[in-house]
Amino acid sequence: MDDHSQTLLDRASALVDAAKRAGADAADAVSVRSRSRAVTVRNGKVEGTDSSESDDLSLRVFVGRRVASVSAAATADANQLAERAVAMAKVSPDDPYNGLADPDRLARQMPDLDLFDATEISPERLTDDAVETEAAALAVKGVTNSSGGSASAGEAGFVLVTSDGFSGAYRGSRFGRSVSVIAGEGTAMERDYEFSSRTHFSDLDPAAEIGRKAGERAVRRLNPRKMPTGKVTAIFDPRVARSILGHLSGAINGASVARKSTFLRDKMGEAIANPAITVVDDPHRPRGAGSRLFDGEGVAASPLTMVENGVLKHWFLSTAIGRELGLETNGRGVRGGTTVNAGSTNLSIEPGTVSPEQMIRDAGTGFYVTEVFGQGVNLITGEYSRGASGFWIENGEPTFAVSEVTIAGNLADMFLTMVPANDLDRAFSTAAPTLAVPSMTLAGT
Structure with a gap:
């Protein structure tokens, strides 16, 4: 030492x-x-x-x-x-x-x-x-x-x-x-x-x-257009995909379960996502942004597969939250000032097999989302509605910039149809590859 x-x-x-x-x-x-x-x-x-x-x-x-x-x-x-x-x-x-x-x-x-x-x-x-x-x-x-x-x-x-x-x-x-x-x-x-x-x-x-x-x-964002309202395939850039994983992290936090403030509170052991989705939390990743030797209570933590082939396997638990749910801590206690909550370490949606470029080509027509804003996420109901900007996809290629639209759906449906690309960057404590969601509502003109 x-x-x-x-x-x-x-x-x-x-x-x-x-x-x-x-x-x-x-x-x-x-x-x-x-x-x-x-x-x-x-x-x-x-x-x-x-x-x-x-x-x-x-x-x-x-x-x-x-x-x-x-x-x-x-x-x-x-x-x-x-x-x-x-x-x-x-x-x-x-x-x-x-x-x-x-x-x-x-x-x-x-x-x-x-x-x-x-x-x-x-x-x-x-x-x-x-x-x-x-x-x-x-x-x-x-x-x-x-x-x-x-x-x-x-x-x-x-x-x-x-x-x-x-x-x-x-x-x-x-x-x-x-x-x-x-x-x-x-x-x-x-x-x-x-x-x-x-x-x-x-x-x-x-x-x-x-x-x-x-x-x-x-420069790519110059001269954006508005788009008509309708159903679209939404492809989320990794910067936005990380925020979607953040919503999942909040929904499978034991504190949310104890307070009945998550739409996944009764889903343990059930399929909550596409079988292509596996979510891993690893506190022992060398040089990881969220790595730690022990949690905020001194508990030994090991890697956990939170969602395995779409099936929910674990909540994030500290000692107190685990006891409240009749469970044991899994080493996810997070010290925040004078309190101990529960949270993730190095959380990632594991990569799929398709490249982002192929994913865009396969979409044919759709919306590549590069930025979202606003607070339109309700973890109690799963409702998701956020302002967005990005690029319109035509004939399998990004064509022109899009802004002043809203992208909406329900997280429960989004997770069940979500497909990951193979471009995961593990440098972030919450990391996700490009994600495709086949049917979302784009609200525009």
Whole structure:
């Protein structure tokens, strides 16, 4: 363990010890240290720089069946913080589900996931990368202005200590480059973007490539048309497909099941998707954006096939949510400040066998969706209705840009007919290939 992690571990351990002395029956503490640097440029000039550091503690205490949580900066007095948390717990209502994870579920082996890159990126290098990214975008014919380019680097250390003997730590890094540009002029302007974000600096997409893609995307969106209302085959670009997987993730979260706020609450063990759809959650992917050695409660997590050949196999469960549903945690507890929820790690719709190009050719006529907006998703009913833009497909080829339309359906029907392409990019914590949905309603003119 490096000195960075040992310092965090010592702080969390002292906080747990203080909680026990203050009268807690059980406790756990989290210590987090983060550091980030970023440079933004616009039209070749530095527009802003940002450098931040934070060092935070959170403590959760249990007094009988009562629980309370507090958070503070790392400089806070451990004894005072513990006494305040215990006093809060003593006047809190009983909670039949909350508590530390069962000791036999705690992580004992810590795999090497290669999550930390010690490469130090100077402010000058960040500036150069941001300038190069933007310049490549502005060099694309038809691009007329920039909304800004950026480059960033950061790291975070996470430590968890519990009163029943668990202690664990890991450290992760993150690097990024992005740019957003405008094509066209006046009322005919269109905007688009591109970015790359990785745990290791050497894995970032080249600045020139990111810029070129952003510029080309913006130019392709020029002169959009509206389309008449009707049924269409919708093909979702991976950027949009990831949001659809995000809706599925929310629908199979155990908290949503417990609160009866998901249309999939009674579907465990049933076919909820096309047999071509398999969804995997893998916390142990090397260099993964969502990888972790243990969950927010110290529970060992292993890869899970959430949906197998269309059949729902698991909910995302933390200890408390599992107990509420009469189940055991599956290591998907997510620490959010002073609370523990459930969520995914590296979640992906596994790739199919057809290429995106072939998928578009097979569609013949349809709508290739590159952007959605609005909040028209209801996980209780599955209703899906969002503003969209993209490209019209004719004779198996994308032809002209489309905007100011709405794409609608029901997630239950969408999943049952959805077909994945073979272009999965696992760089994202929520990753999906291009997805085709044969029959959706396009609302236009």
